[in-house]
């Protein structure tokens with residue numbers, strides 16, 4: 001396995017006036033292997049979208065490093081970013097606003113080929129047709145405009161456009177969140193097929209752990225700008241090692257009635273605090289049912305977890321070993 005994307009100690013700070021700074025992303029490190037999908041999960045305001053934007057330099061990192069293969073993305077000047085656009089792409093949540101309403105589908109798919117390749121018109125036309133095949137849309141759609149398509153079809157078009165240059169990395173920022181449930185599963189299946197057929201690495205951002213588990217081998221969980229847990233998706237989902245992940249998990253309706261009876265629910269108290277004034281120590285402590293004195297005093301380090309990955313929670317040294325939601329009390 002070769003790391004395709006490496007993110008080291010990434011920070012993104014926004015100036016919000018009167019000398020106040022918002023630490024949207026605060027010391028985040030992770031990698032994505034070639035051909036791998038990493039899921040990035042958290043509530044809105046956790047910094048997950050900003051992380052995805054900063055990786056692509058669509059948001060400016062305040063500090064830290066991002067590497068795509070051997071290229072240090074964070075070291076590039078803005079005019080050097082253009083060739084990078086060929087190697088890294090993004091699919092946004094809202095397929096309604098990410099397509100240009102005044103251009104046909106054919107024109108929108110052709111544009112990146114025109115800008116970034118020296119293919120002839122006929123070769124580009126063939127590539128556009130292939131891209132439509134990949135996302136299972138008819139080749140006859142090239143002369144149509146975005147408003148002639150449903151939300152799911154538009155997201156297919158956005159995916160075709162992101163994949164048409166055979167990029168090394170695609171950031172998918174909540175690509176199914178705006179879609180109805182049956183369309184969601186069609187798009188998820190489409191992405192699974194694309195993953196199988198390409199060497200592209202994906203950073204798949206979502207607030208829904210269940211969707212992330214379907215599409216990603218590993219999952220990273222964010223809370224208030226920091227990573228609180230990472231690991232193989234099955235382990236993170238079945239045996240969360242951080243109380244926040246367990247809480248996110250218990251919000252997932254489980255269709256299997258046996259599992260529903262045995263899975264305890266953790267209900268989060270209170271709202272997510274403002275990232276302008278994060279709590280001292282562990283940022284989750286104001287909502288954590290297990291908070292101890294040490295949690296206000298020391299930020300928890302990342303502890304290695306049985307079954308793979310890490311969790312930033314003092315329970316792993318100062319409290320009872322936390323082995324997934326099933327051992328947590330019902331509160």
Ligand code: SF4
Nearest residue numbers: 282285288295313314
């Ligand atoms: Fe809860 Fe403390 Fe763990 Fe934070 S470090 S999640 S407050 S137990």
Ligand code: MG
Nearest residue numbers: 044048049174
């Ligand atoms: Mg977002």
